[in-house]
Amino acid sequence: MTTQEEENLWNSMLISLKEKGGTRLPTNKSMIIIGDKESGKTTLVAKLQGIDDLTKGIGLEYAYIDIRDEYKEDHTKLNVWVQDGNPKYSFLLKFALSEKNFKNTSIMFVVSMxxxxxxxDQLESWATLLQDYIDSLPIPSExxxxxxxxxIKKWNEYTEENIGEKNGLWEHAxxxxxxxxxxxxxxxxxxTMTDYISILEKENDFKDEHFDYIQxxxxxxxxxxxxxxxxxSAKEDKNCDLLYKFLTHKIYNFPFKTPALIVEKDAVFIPSGWDSMKKISILxxxxxxxxxDEFYNSVISKVITRKALTKDHEVQAEDEQIFLNKQLGLLNQSAGQQSAIGIPRQDSVMRSLTGVSKPGERRMSLTSQGQGSPTKKIDPVKSNNTATPGEGVLANFFNSLLHKKSNQSPIPTKTTGELSGSKSLSFDHPTDYPTEYPTDAAAELDKLAKKSLNITSSTLNETNNVRGEKSNSTSLMDQSSSDC
Incomplete structure (x- = not known):
């Protein structure tokens, strides 16, 4: 073999390798996915990737989709940019789309059923935003x-109608x-989310004509x-695989022979170049x-969805007698603690060890002190500062009973004068209670008032007996002193 023949052989081999290398799938293809928040962009990308792990970011996300050519045993990666649904991040488009990669980029608008x-509204706003951004790119007009x-050529290649060529440009009709x-x-x-069509039909009274109007x-x-x-529908796995095959066809020229699908209202597929106003008018x-031709939002109006209210747990009201017994137990416990640490037992609201004045004397005392307002309310804060803790508890309790209903006048109350540095609450007679109050509350107050009178009488007797014994003892001591 001569030297010239060897050179020709090597040249033919190099040309063959070069041509074979030129058939490899391109690595510079990109797709930008644009849509509002909660439109299903991230879920759609995960479905095209064939994964279940969903990761959401902010601003401009990057992902990729594996593209494999099984016939030529070749593979590449389709670069995917997911634009944030907030329009304020639209300035980040400059990192995904520029005048350099414009011809190798595709756009996907995503909306949700x-x-x-x-x-x-979403399609119009995002398309206008993209149009404004493309106009700002320094791409020569030619x-x-x-x-x-x-x-235009790609559109007409699908229908193969009215195509002609002149000066390298495609003329068309x-x-x-x-x-x-x-x-x-x-x-x-x-x-996305066409599985919501059945929900709209059941819950929002959408009819077939509504979905035909939307389409x-x-x-x-x-x-x-x-x-x-x-x-x-990623949930029902409708048209997701078909979308993947269509992307490989549009971007990498893989074979694709699936015709338009318009029968199923939740699985529509219409390739670019197939549709026309005549076909649309069939709907x-x-x-x-x-x-x-009606305004879109006047036909498909927004539905206010109410979230399912969580059922409140049923609260059983406590019996009044049980509640009162608990309060009595707390008062007794407080009194026991005071006795245990050596604090002298104080008077409660209904009882005073130093004696209880008679009803007439209480009225005179209140009149002389200018405190005889029949509707005067006990101040729990002041009572707590000047009396024992038990008095504040009972004061709050009785005030809640006396002012249970705001649309009724409060129960007239009367307070005593200062007895051993504290104020007490009492009632002259059971008939002083207003008749319009519930009988249960009035009956309970009657019982408490009667108990108060009994306790007051017994306490007064005990006090008088003690005073009498002290008086007798004092007299005996004075007599002994005089005898001495």
Missing amino acids: KTPWNIM ELLEYRQKC LGEGVLTRNLGIDVIIVV QSIRKFCLQYGASLFYT YDNLQTIRH
Whole structure:
């Protein structure tokens, strides 16, 4: 073999390797996913990745989808950028889309059937934001025009109608409403959570004509941007695998032969280039009470969903006698503790060791001190400062009974003068209670008042006996002294 033949052989081998290497899948392809919060962007990406681990970030998230060519035994990674649903983070688009990678990038708008009343507003707002951002990129007008012509070519390649070529540019006769807002970039519209269609039918009285109206509205939007349309449900695994295959077809030119799907209302698929206003108008026949040109939010109005109220635990009211017995026990316990540490027992609200004045004397005492207001309320704070803790507890208890209903006048109460540095509460007679109060409360106060009178009488007798004994003892001592 001559030297020239060897060189030709090596050259042919190098050319073959170069051509083979050129068939490898590109690594510079990207896709930007845009949509509001809670639209299902993260769940959709996880489904396309084939994983269950969901991680949510803030601002601009990065992920990738493995793309494998089983026929050529090749694989690559599709770069995925997930834009935050808050428009204030839109400035981060500059890290995902620039004039350098514009021709290798696709856009996916994501909306949710969970909130169908927001679909068109979200699509319009995000598309306008993206249009403004693309206009701000320093892309030469000739280059941007070339990108837009490629979008027209791709649209017409599906239908293969009205195509001609002149001076490297494609002339065409696009249908009504097609690519009127040509961004020069591939666009895919994905409606997630279509499993909510059944919920909207059951709970919000949505009919088939409502979903037909929603579909025709979205399809008209897709015509303007030359976009493909997918209805998906990650929960029910509808159209997710089909979306993955379609992405490999649009971005990497993998074969794809699935036709448009419009029969199932929760699994719609319409590829770019298939649709037209004539096909969309077929849905008009199903609109009985709705006009197709009505304002979207007047037909699909927002539904106020009420969260399920948690059932409160039933609280059983405590019997009054049990409650009063507990209060009596607390007072006795407090008195026992005071005796244990050597503190002299103080008078309670209903009892005084130094004696209780008669009703007439109490009235005279109150009149002389200017405290005879029949509606005067015991101040628990002041009572706690000047008397024992037990008095404050009973004062609060009786005040709650006396002022149980705000729409009724309070029960007239009368207070005694200062007895051993404390104030006491008493009642002249059971008939002083107002008759309009519940009989149960009045009966309880009657019982307490009667007990108070009995205790007061016994205490007074004991006190008089003690005083009499002391007086006799004093007299005996004085007599002994005089005898001495």
